[in-house]
Structures are given as C-alpha cells and as structure tokens.
Amino acid sequence: MRKPQQRDLNDLSRSLTALDMDATLIAVVEMSQSSWLVAGIVPSVERQPLKKLTTDERALLGLLQRWRREAESRGAQITRIAVAFEAGHDGLWLARWLRAHGIEAHVIHAASVAVSRQHRRAKTDRLDTELLKRAFLGWLRGEREHCNMVAVPTLAEEDAKRPSRERENLVGEQTRLVNRLKAAFVRLGIRGFNPKLKAAVERLDALRTPEGEPIPPNMLAELKRDMERQRIVKQQIAQIERTRLDRLADAAAEGPNAMVRLLARVIGIGVETADMLVREVLSRNMRDRRAVARYAGLTGSPDESGAKRREKGLARSGNARVRRGMIQLAWRFLMFQKDSALAQWFRGRTESAHGTRKTMIVALARKLLIALWRLVREGVVPDGVALRPVQ
Secondary structure: OOOOOOOOOOOOOOOOOOOOOOOEEEEEEEEOOOOEEEEEEOOOOOOOOEEEEOOOHHHHHHHHHHHHHHHHHOOOOOOEEEEEEEOOOOHHHHHHHHHHOOOEEEEEOHHHOOOOOOOOOOOOHHHHHHHHHHHHHHHHOOOOOOOOEOOOOOHHHHHHHHHHHHHHHHHHHHHHHHHHHHHHHHHOOOOOOOOOOOOHHHHHHHOEOOOOOEOOHHHHHHHHHHHHHHHHHHHHHHHHHHHHHHHHHHOOOOOHHHHHHHHHOEOOOOHHHHHHHHHHHHOOOOOOHHHHHHHOOOOEEEEEEOOEEEEEEEOOOOOHHHHHHHHHHHHHHHHHOOOOHHHHHHHHHHOOOHHHHHHHHHHHHHHHHHHHHHHHHHOOOOOOOOEOOOO
C-alpha cells in the first residue's frame, strides 16, 4: 500500500502563529440558547468591551467589524481577528460560518479550561468570559495547556459520522423494546416465547397464560404496538447497512473510503466497526500514537504524590464510542486472530494470572488501535494478522 502524504499537523494545545497584540482583535463568546455574551480585547482601546447579543451570527460579525473600525480609527492596523467559544450547542457550525467570512474562529474544549477549586465559586456569564479570555490569550501566545481546541470538522465529515451513530441509537432502541416485550410476557407467566420472530404478532392471539386465559386486551394492544415499533427499527437498521455498503461500493477508493475497505479486510473486523473507527478517529490528523490512545480514552489516570502511587483506571476523557468499540473489538480479535503477535502477547501476560484479563484487555485495545492507525496511515500490517483477499 502506498504511504499517504503527511499533512501539516495542528497542535490544538497551543497556537503556532505568533501573536501581535497591537494588530490582533481578540474576542470570546459565552453562549446560551437565548443569548450570546461577547467580550473583546481591542487594540488601542483602553476599555475591554462587553456586549450581549441575540443568537444571531450576522449580529456577531457586525459587532466584530464595528470593533475593528473603532480600533483603526485610533491608529491601530488590524490584520487578524481571533474569536473563540466553548464547544456546545452552537459551536461547530458557527466556527465554519465565521471562517467562511474571513474570521479566525476556534472552538475551546470546555473540560480543558481550568476553573477555581473553591467549593462555592461565583459563576456568571461575565465571569465566564473573563475566564475564557485568560485561557484564549495563553493559547494565542503559544503557551501549552492553557486550553485545548476542538478540531472543527467540515460539514461532509460530520455527515459521514451520522450512519454509524444513528445505527448505534437504533440498536439500543431495539434492545430496549425487546427487553420490554420479554418483561411483559414474564409478568403474564408466559415463558419460551420469542418476540423477535417474524410471526410473533400472528401468534399473540393464540397465547394463553398459566391460568388458561388469553392475553388481556390492553396488554395485547400494547404488545402489538411494541412489536410494530421493533419491526420498524429493525427495518431502519437494515436500510442503513444496505446504504452504507452501496455507497462504499460506488465511492472512490481514496481517503476515508480506502481506510474503511482496508480495515474491513482484517479478519474479525466488519464494515460497521471499520466505518465507525475511520469516521471517529482514524481519519483524524493525529500527531502520534499517544494522541490516538488519548483520544480514545484508553490511557491511564495515575494518582502520584510523594510516596503514594496508585492508578485510578481509564481516563475516559476521549471518544466513548471508540473506547467501547475497541474493547469489544479486542475480545473479538482474540477469537479471530489467535496467531497474531498481539494475541500471543495477551495470552503470555494472562495465562498465569487469569484475574488480570479484564485489565489487560484494555491494554490490548490500546495496542490494537495504534496498530490499526499505523495500518491505515502507513500500510504496516500488524505481525501475524490475517487479511481477507482483495475483492
């Protein structure tokens, strides 16, 4: 496989552009669903303006332009307008819209902003804008760990994640419906009936309780409605899977589509898992393997102070879908890739200590994710991993 061309990496923990305070208009936005509070740092203007706006992107753009004219009227030459706000309800689309209008927009990862550890601290929108300004200024100066920025995906990249996420929600809904149906039959004393069968609805009228009575009418109507919902959900899941396969077959064999096809060749990885991994993590422009593991939340969270040394478990600070999927894939990988170096490493670490299997499966999931990242990025097949033939 041809090694992909290396792209310029963006370190989201600090800015790589030198900051000129005399030529940069800086603004932060504290967002809510009803209003936006905009705080600015305007060159040549002593005061730091604060303005409350309605949730209107054009009003925000007009405010930035007005502040720019005010700075230029006092002799400043504004060459850069930098705006930041926390990720949330309005975060990503607004960043894309501002960038399309020539504004440098950044989306702050809310959990990366340090806050006061006081038990009861004052919290208002005005105080939050001051906190965001301090964090954003440190980031613009190139200082690490003031805050982290969220990678803003394109609209096409966001849309590509929808089938996998919708299918996950539908599978969860299907499980809830089936469990509710089974619980209803247990309450009636009816056991051994499978509500997932195609002919389950037709067989309801013939079912009898242990007392020999038919299912009560209200319960019968409820069961039929739940079975109808379960049938619709099942059809929607099948439709999503068919559409994904059709699009994958018709799409050009490049970019994320090539990654999905390559991952699907690994025995034990299906198209659904391959598509989820590529869209959620593997197609992102990660700096190194450590960043890949951190994004999935598969790294540890040590607690060390003085002589105290303990591990608090997984950080869980990354993408929960990737973390759940990789742990499930790690167990499946042990079944389908028994001769691989990773599977042999796992067996070697756990064969004499069976109580560590659940702990070590997380380590295997982390190693496996990094190996798959190298596979789709550099074409390096993990040692001993069997691939399906090219179709």
